[in-house]
Amino acid sequence: xxxxxxxxxSFSSLRCVSQSDSIxxxxxxxxxxxxxxxxxxxxxxxxxxxxxxxxxxxKEQQEFLSKIIFEDKFSFEENGVLRTVGSKSVWGYVQNNTxxxxxxxxxxxxxxxxxxxxxxANVTVVNPGFYDPRFGMxxxxxxxxxxxxxxxxxxDGVVIEFTSEAAEKLLARxxxxxxxxxxxxxxxxxxxxxxxIRKYNALHPVYFLR
Numbered sequence: 001x002x003x004x005x006x007x008x009x010s011f012s013s014l015r016c017v018s019q020s021d022s023i024x025x026x027x028x029x030x031x032x033x034x035x036x037x038x039x040x041x042x043x044x045x046x047x048x049x050x051x052x053x054x055x056x057x058x059k060e061q062q063e064f065l066s067k068i069i070f071e072d073k074f075s076f077e078e079n080g081v082l083r084t085v086g087s088k089s090v091w092g093y094v095q096n097n098t099x100x101x102x103x104x105x106x107x108x109x110x111x112x113x114x115x116x117x118x119x120x121a122n123v124t125v126v127n128p129g130f131y132d133p134r135f136g137m138x139x140x141x142x143x144x145x146x147x148x149x150x151x152x153x154x155x156d157g158v159v160i161e162f163t164s165e166a167a168e169k170l171l172a173r174x175x176x177x178x179x180x181x182x183x184x185x186x187x188x189x190x191x192x193x194x195x196x197i198r199k200y201n202a203l204h205p206v207y208f209l210r
Contacts, residue, residue, distance in 0.1 A: 025206040033065060035093040039157035042091055045208040052076040065095045069107055091157070101152065103159050110152070114201030116170050117152040118162070118194070154206055167193055171200055 034047025050059045054075045068074045075084045092101035099110040112118035125146045149162035172178045
């Protein structure tokens with residue numbers, strides 16, 4: 001009896017700590033516009049607000065933060081101190097209830113935000129030179145722009161390229177949902193993988209740290 005009472009008290013204490021240390025994000029509540037200097041700031045939902053930014057631009061413009069981020073650097077006031085940071089060092093920002101994250105120096109919109117976030121990026125790909133026997137000539141290396149899909153785990157902030165294996169690894173954290181997904185044929189898995197990411201996010205809400 002004493003052991004059961006101890007376990008109940010311990011469980012209640014853990015719940016209180018968990019609730020006091022985090023805040024559940026609701027899709028019905030708009031994310032406030034702001035710039036996240038680091039992933040840690042993002043997890044704590046602690047952003048540089050528009051009111052803090054020192055700029056001659058109209059802060060009421062819908063694209064104000066995008067214009068600020070486009071500059072090489074920007075300044076803002078924090079606790080009475082003026083700080084200046086390089087824009088490309090910023091982790092991400094929220095504008096008009098949409099998250100944009102920094103991937104290799106460019107900022108990309110995150111259309112699916114959740115524990116498993118999804119985004120599309122137009123990335124630069126380096127193509128090595130090769131010898132073409134048809135023409136008896138060697139082409140030099142070059143670069144091209146290609147559309148790539150990416151995933152981000154909310155709880156580590158790491159952006160990885162979208163593959164079936166990567167998506168399944170994230171889905172596997174929900175055993176019941178993953179088993180349901182694996183019962184589908186390979187063709188249906190490919191067709192419904194995005195839907196299952198949304199299902200996962202619906203079952204596992206985002207929690208910001210206090």
